[in-house]
Amino acid sequence: MTAPLLSVRDLAVTFHLRGGLLRPTRHLKAVNGVSFDIAPGETLAVVGESGSGKSTMARAVMRLVEPSAGSIHLDGDDITALRGEPLRRIRPKLQMVFQDPYSSLDPSMIIADVVGEPLTVHGVATGADRDVRVQALLEQVGLGRYHMNRYPYEFSGGQRQRIAIARAIALQPKLLVLDEAVSALDVSTQNQILNLLEDLRRELGIAYLFISHDLGVVEHIADRVAVTYLGRIVEEGPTERIFAKPAHPYTEALLSAVPIPNPRVQRSRRRIVLPGDVPSPLAPPPGCPFHTRCPHVMDVCKTVMPAHTPMAGGGSAACYLHDPQATEDSRCAS
Ligand SMILES: Nc1ncnc2c1ncn2[C@@H]1O[C@H](COP(=O)(O)OP(=O)(O)O)[C@@H](O)[C@H]1O
Ligand code: SF4
Ligand SMILES: [Mg+2]
Known part of the structure; x- marks a missing residue:
C-alpha cells in the first residue's frame, strides 16, 4: 500500500462559546474523534447534513482553525500545530476551493492577478513569465x-469556480480541499465542474477532499465516501460499496433521498424519512449519536457509543447492527 498523502487521526475541534453575565461558557464539539486517510491522487468525499462538522473538518485540515485534539499529517509531515513560516512553506501542497464563487474572489482584482497572486506570493514567477503561466492555467480549466x-x-458562477480552481492549482498542490464547491451551481454546470476536476486529477495527480451535503453529487467523482453525523464519521468505504450496500441507517436514509435516473429502480426504492431534527452539537445524545432518529434503535444504542466495525466490500460503519456481539447481547436481553 502507498503511504497516505493525508492522514487524520482522532481529530477534534471544539468551539468555546462565551457566555454572558451568569451564563457559563458552552463547548461545541463541531468535530469529534474523526480519522481518515487520503492516498495520493485519491478522492475522498465527506458527506453529511448541514451542521455535521464538514467545513470545520476542512478548515482544520487547512490549518485555518485549531484542532483541540488529534493529529494531521500531510505527505509525512506533522502539520497539526504548524503556524507562521513553516505553515507558509507547506501551503503550496494544500489548497482550498470554497462554496461561494461570488464572494471567494476579490472583486477589485483582474483575473490575471487573482490566478497569478499565489505565484507572486510564493516567489514562483513574476511579470511576463507569470502571465504566461496564468494563461496556461486558464486554458487548463477551460x-x-x-x-x-x-x-x-x-463571469458566471461556473466560470468563477473555474477561476477559483485555476488559482488553487497554480502552485501544483498535492491536495485540494473543495468545500461545497459545486453546491451553488445548477446541475449542468455542476457536471461540467465535476468533469473538469476529474480531468485535472488525471493530468496532475491531485488528491481531493471533496465536501458536499449531497450524496448524489459525489457518486461519480469519489473513490471513497465518509458520512458524517454530529461531528463524527459514522460510515466510510469505497463509493461502490457505500452506494450498493450502505451499512449505517443514516447512510441508508441519505441514499434513499438521492434520485435515480431509472424510474423503475426509483419506484422499487423506499424513501426513508427520518423523524425529528439533528440534535444540537451543544447537547449531543449519549451512546450512538444517531439513536434519537434511528429506525433500528436498540437499548445498547442509547448508552454506549458503537465502535467502527469493518464491512465486507471495504470500509467500516459505527453501528451495532453490524457488531455481531452487540446484536447477540440485545437478543439475549429481549
Ligand atoms: N466559528 C465557529 N464558532 C462557533 N461554532 C461554529 C463555528 N463554525 C462552525 N460552528 C458550529 O459547528 C457545527 C458544525 O459546523 P460546520 O463545520 O459548518 O458544519 P457543515 O459544514 O457540515 O455544515 C455547527 O453547529 C456550527 O454552528
Ligand atoms: S448503533 Fe443503534 S441507533 Fe446507532 S445507527 Fe446503529 S442501530 Fe441505529
Ligand atoms: Mg459547510
Missing part, C-alpha cells in the same frame, strides 16, 4: 486567455 484582464463580476 477558459480562454482573453479573460485575463476582466474582473470577477463579468
